Amino acid sequence: MTTSATERTSVALAINGSGGAGAITAGSMLLKAAARAGLYGLLTRAVGPQIRGGEAVAILRLATAPVECAADRCDLQIAIDWMNADRFAAELNLGPESLVIGDAAAEEVPEAIAESGARIEALPIAELAKSVKGGRPNMVALGIAAAAIGLPREALEAEIVETLSSKGEAAIEASKAALAAGVEAASGIDFAAKLTPPDKKEKRWIISGNEAAGLGAIRGGVRFVAAYPITPATEILEWMSPALVKAGGSLVQAEDELASINMIIGASYGGVPALTATSGPGLALMLESVGLAIASEVPVVIVDVMRGGPSTGIPTKSEQSDLNMALNGCHGDAPHIVVAPTSVADCLFTTQWAVHLAEAMQVPTIVLSDQFLGQAKAVIDRPADIAFIANRKVETKPQEGYRRYAITADGVSPMTVPGIAGGQYTADGLEHNPRGTPSSAAGDHASQLDKRSDKLTNFDYGQHWAEIDGDGPLAVITWGSSTAPAREAIEIARREGIDVKLVALRLLAPSRPEAFAQALNGVERALVVEQTHSGQFLRHLRAEYDLPGKIAHLCRPGPLNFRAQDVLAAIKEAK
Amino acid sequence: MTMDATPMSEALTPRDYKSDIKPVWCPGCGDYSVLGSITTALAELQLPPEDVAVVSGIGCSSRIPAYANTYGFHGVHGRSLALGTGLKVARPELTVLVASGDGDGFSIGGNHFLHACRRNIDLTYIVMDNRVYGMTKGQPSPTTEPDWAESALAPGGTGLRPFHPLVIALASGASFVARAFSGDLMGTAALIAEAIRHEGFSFVEILSPCVTFRPDEREWRKQVHPSPVEPTDDPARAARRIMTDDGFNTGILFSGERSAYAPARPEGPVVEPAYFEAEFEV
Numbered sequence: 001m002t003t004s005a006t007e008r009t010s011v012a013l014a015i016n017g018s019g020g021a022g023a024i025t026a027g028s029m030l031l032k033a034a035a036r037a038g039l040y041g042l043l044t045r046a047v048g049p050q051i052r053g054g055e056a057v058a059i060l061r062l063a064t065a066p067v068e069c070a071a072d073r074c075d076l077q078i079a080i081d082w083m084n085a086d087r088f089a090a091e092l093n094l095g096p097e098s099l100v101i102g103d104a105a106a107e108e109v110p111e112a113i114a115e116s117g118a119r120i121e122a123l124p125i126a127e128l129a130k131s132v133k134g135g136r137p138n139m140v141a142l143g144i145a146a147a148a149i150g151l152p153r154e155a156l157e158a159e160i161v162e163t164l165s166s167k168g169e170a171a172i173e174a175s176k177a178a179l180a181a182g183v184e185a186a187s188g189i190d191f192a193a194k195l196t197p198p199d200k201k202e203k204r205w206i207i208s209g210n211e212a213a214g215l216g217a218i219r220g221g222v223r224f225v226a227a228y229p230i231t232p233a234t235e236i237l238e239w240m241s242p243a244l245v246k247a248g249g250s251l252v253q254a255e256d257e258l259a260s261i262n263m264i265i266g267a268s269y270g271g272v273p274a275l276t277a278t279s280g281p282g283l284a285l286m287l288e289s290v291g292l293a294i295a296s297e298v299p300v301v302i303v304d305v306m307r308g309g310p311s312t313g314i315p316t317k318s319e320q321s322d323l324n325m326a327l328n329g330c331h332g333d334a335p336h337i338v339v340a341p342t343s344v345a346d347c348l349f350t351t352q353w354a355v356h357l358a359e360a361m362q363v364p365t366i367v368l369s370d371q372f373l374g375q376a377k378a379v380i381d382r383p384a385d386i387a388f389i390a391n392r393k394v395e396t397k398p399q400e401g402y403r404r405y406a407i408t409a410d411g412v413s414p415m416t417v418p419g420i421a422g423g424q425y426t427a428d429g430l431e432h433n434p435r436g437t438p439s440s441a442a443g444d445h446a447s448q449l450d451k452r453s454d455k456l457t458n459f460d461y462g463q464h465w466a467e468i469d470g471d472g473p474l475a476v477i478t479w480g481s482s483t484a485p486a487r488e489a490i491e492i493a494r495r496e497g498i499d500v501k502l503v504a505l506r507l508l509a510p511s512r513p514e515a516f517a518q519a520l521n522g523v524e525r526a527l528v529v530e531q532t533h534s535g536q537f538l539r540h541l542r543a544e545y546d547l548p549g550k551i552a553h554l555c556r557p558g559p560l561n562f563r564a565q566d567v568l569a570a571i572k573e574a575k
Numbered sequence: 576m577t578m579d580a581t582p583m584s585e586a587l588t589p590r591d592y593k594s595d596i597k598p599v600w601c602p603g604c605g606d607y608s609v610l611g612s613i614t615t616a617l618a619e620l621q622l623p624p625e626d627v628a629v630v631s632g633i634g635c636s637s638r639i640p641a642y643a644n645t646y647g648f649h650g651v652h653g654r655s656l657a658l659g660t661g662l663k664v665a666r667p668e669l670t671v672l673v674a675s676g677d678g679d680g681f682s683i684g685g686n687h688f689l690h691a692c693r694r695n696i697d698l699t700y701i702v703m704d705n706r707v708y709g710m711t712k713g714q715p716s717p718t719t720e721p722d723w724a725e726s727a728l729a730p731g732g733t734g735l736r737p738f739h740p741l742v743i744a745l746a747s748g749a750s751f752v753a754r755a756f757s758g759d760l761m762g763t764a765a766l767i768a769e770a771i772r773h774e775g776f777s778f779v780e781i782l783s784p785c786v787t788f789r790p791d792e793r794e795w796r797k798q799v800h801p802s803p804v805e806p807t808d809d810p811a812r813a814a815r816r817i818m819t820d821d822g823f824n825t826g827i828l829f830s831g832e833r834s835a836y837a838p839a840r841p842e843g844p845v846v847e848p849a850y851f852e853a854e855f856e857v
Contacts, residue, residue, distance in 0.1 A: 032857060035857040036857055203856040203857065204856070204857055205852070205855040205856060205857070206855060206857055207855045211855070215848070215851055215852075215855075218848050218851065219848040223665075224661065224664065224665045226657075226660075226661055243851055245838075245839045245840070245841055246841050246845070246846045246850065246851075247841075247845060247846055247847075247848065247850075248841060248845035250664055250665075250838035250839065251838075252660065252661070252664055252838070254657065254690075255686055255687065255689070255690035256686060258653075258654060258657065258686075258687075259654070259656075259657035259660075259686075259687055259690070260657075261657075262650060262651070262654040262657035262658045262661065263657045263658070263660050263661030263664070264661055265650070265658060265661065266630065266648070266657065266658035266659060266660065266661030266662035266663075266665070267661040267662060267664065267665035267666075268661075268665075269648055269658075269661075269662060270628075270661075270662045270665045270666040270669070271665075271666070272665040272666070274661070274665070288651055289650075289651055289654060291651075292650055292651045296648070296650075379857070382852070382856075418625065418626065418627075418628050418646040418662070418666060418669050419625055419626060419666070419668075419669065420625060421623065421624075421625040422625070423625065424624060424625055424644055424645055424646050424647070425646070425647070426640045426641040426646075426647030426648065426649055427647070427648045427649070428641070428648075428649040429649060429650060429651055430649060436641075437596055437641065438641065438649075
């Protein structure tokens with residue numbers, strides 16, 4: 001690249017190619033090398049519909065400070081080849097400021113890319129790879145990308161050594177040579193962007209939201225998982241399965257989601273904190289038994305990594321449209337907890353908190369993550385240790401006449417677990433009296449309904465119910481993966497002199513009307529941001545909270561996540 | 576008896592395993608006897624009641640946990656085996672009995688039946704088969720004869736071939752299969768005790784008449800007979816016998832040796848959560 005590179009705080013890159021071209025591998029290596037060099041970053045990926053192989057794109061955003069959402073625009077796309085590359089055009093968002101580097105020998109540039117107005121340059125990617133014995137085009141692409149942002153070659157070579165250690169010395173040398181060829185070839189291209197890494201004092205983490213949720217679960221005390229594979233939640237299970245064994249727990253691959261939820265209810269009834277992970281279709285199947293856990297007061301955690309719906313929907317893409325189901329899908333009056341992480345890193349905190357809440361209140365807790373949060377890999381500062389762990393009220397020395405569902409001041413009744421003599425009771429989905437004996441009496445129903453509701457409303461959720469930041473007459477109210485673009489937009493708005501407050505709900509149920517009213521003190525207008533088609537979040541807010549008179553609504557279904565510019569435009573319209 | 580012998584007063588009796596809750600069953604229901612058989616078997620094994628859990632789904636038979644003085648879970652329709660599986664994997668030292676009926680176990684819960692057999696998890700599955708949905712007042716179940724025409728839901732009968740749970744259990748990998756008759760309380764108790772002793776998934780199908788909606792089943796008392804042959808450990812032979820017998824052959828019909836489901840155990844000492852941080856560090 002030319003030496004006139006200007007300093008930037010964030011650069012968006014994409015590397016795409018057909019199946020086997022290694023675009024995703026190159027993207028992952030670039031993220032790790034950037035992290036080694038002290039940069040932050042975020043990696044998402046998109047693939048074609050093929051089960052295996054097929055076109056793929058690694059979408060990276062590298063930055064000098066933590067980044068939590070996709071960039072507004074792609075600065076640099078490197079196409080190892082053009083195989084179905086137009087499929088990704090909407091996701092990448094190319095524009096006249098973008099640079100696209102394609103292979104010199106490749107066919108014509110796809111229409112969607114040509115129409116974007118991006119500057120298009122050709123480099124002999126395939127030829128350069130061929131010039132090195134055992135060289136691969138994706139390593140040339142890696143070299144081009146690294147040169148573009150001024151990444152030190154040592155960080156990349158260290159990454160090559162680590163990634164290819166099992167492939168032998170020859171493969172490592174070939175990759176280093178191909179990388180060098182890429183760096184060299186890029187020198188003739190004018191691309192002005194250089195990132196200077198901030199000081200890095202402590203080790204950072206590269207983690208996906210799904211992995212973070214798994215780690216949060218184990219930190220919280222989960223030692224039993226039962227689940228059925230489903231996109232995009234499976235990585236939670238694949239990460240947790242060996243980890244649980246090491247931590248002294250176990251994972252059962254269930255025959256379906258009906259079994260998953262009942263297995264974790266059984267394990268938790270036995271005293272072992274338990275979790276399942278699924279996506280919308282799986283949660284839909286589980287809901288009858290979520291009601292069982294509510295009625296029998298058995299704590300469980302259900303992580304729903306949301307995808308486009310309804311039905312099979314868009315399994316590999318994000319949407320926030322399971323909100324209605326998570327809040328209101330149970331039959332009967334069925335109070336339970338729903339929480340949502342606000343960033344990739346927050347998947348750890350929120351899942352750990354969910355375990356704590358479930359166990360403390362003996363109630364099922366649904367964690368609404370989504371495909372974006374779950375499958376994006378982020379470079380983050382090490383998450384702080386938090387004190388929240390499973391801390392169930394267990395009655396270890398039950399007295400004669402022990403009553404499992406006794407009415408208590410806070411609504412939580414100490415529970416026994418099998419093995420505790422004298423504490424035998426039958427957990428029941430049938431309405432019951434304090435002892436647990438089935439009852440259809442109006443008095444028992446009313447008092448048990450009150451108890452199950454009171455224990456949630458009386459609980460002290462502390463400041464974690466929402467992330468609140470800044471002040472201003474306009475508040476952006478949002479949740480989940482829409483939080484990151486909202487946060488970024490608010491920062492830009494503030495720099496432009498527009499004061500905006502952020503209120504991102506982490507606790508979606510039960511509602512906190514008083515805390516919410518306090519958070520909106522002095523706010524005159526609100527912009528509600530959500531990734532649904534029908535406005536599920538706004539309808540929920542209207543039902544549960546007092547909102548300011550003027551409400552703007554940025555509401556769009558998946559599969560494309562919001563970008564900061566989308567929210568910024570809405571802020572400017574609403575202000 | 577020598578002077579220092581331990582007194583016998585500590586022994587638990589069937590009564591010690593019964594709760595004080597009055598069953599909802601109709602007078603004459605076979606399930607009363609099954610409750611008696613379960614408590615008798617637990618007394619025979621002298622299992623501390625707090626170390627036993629009886630888990631069930633929905634239906635007449637599934638009311639049984641509340642009538643036992645053990646731990647119990649009365650769950651949702653059809654999912655008792657999943658509840659029991661989670662409990663047993665999380666707490667392997669417990670004795671877990673799963674109680675079900677022909678509707679709960681073979682219709683709505685059919686898939687879990689297949690996979691519990693396949694996992695061969697070490698629990699005992701007791702199905703009280705009365706060939707009818709009793710709690711919803713008399714509809715045909717998967718084991719009902721095709722020409723049973725007493726239900727308004729299926730005028731003239733279902734015309735469907737009945738489900739054969741014992742053969743399906745065998746084919747799916749259950750390692751202990753027995754048939755019992757509720758009218759024989761002590762014989763059924765002995766089979767349940769044997770099933771609990773068996774390491775692996777043990778399935779006891781108990782013919783338990785519904786005197787209200789299937790009064791014809793009172794005749795079962797005359798039809799049942801002990802199996803004329805010793806139990807086999809050969810599933811093919813067991814399957815042939817079960818498929819060709821008259822359906823009233825009671826006793827252990829198959830008892831094989833296949834390793835029970837065992838979750839993986841850590842190779843070294845159990846690690847703390849901080850152990851997992853290293854893989855994410857750069």
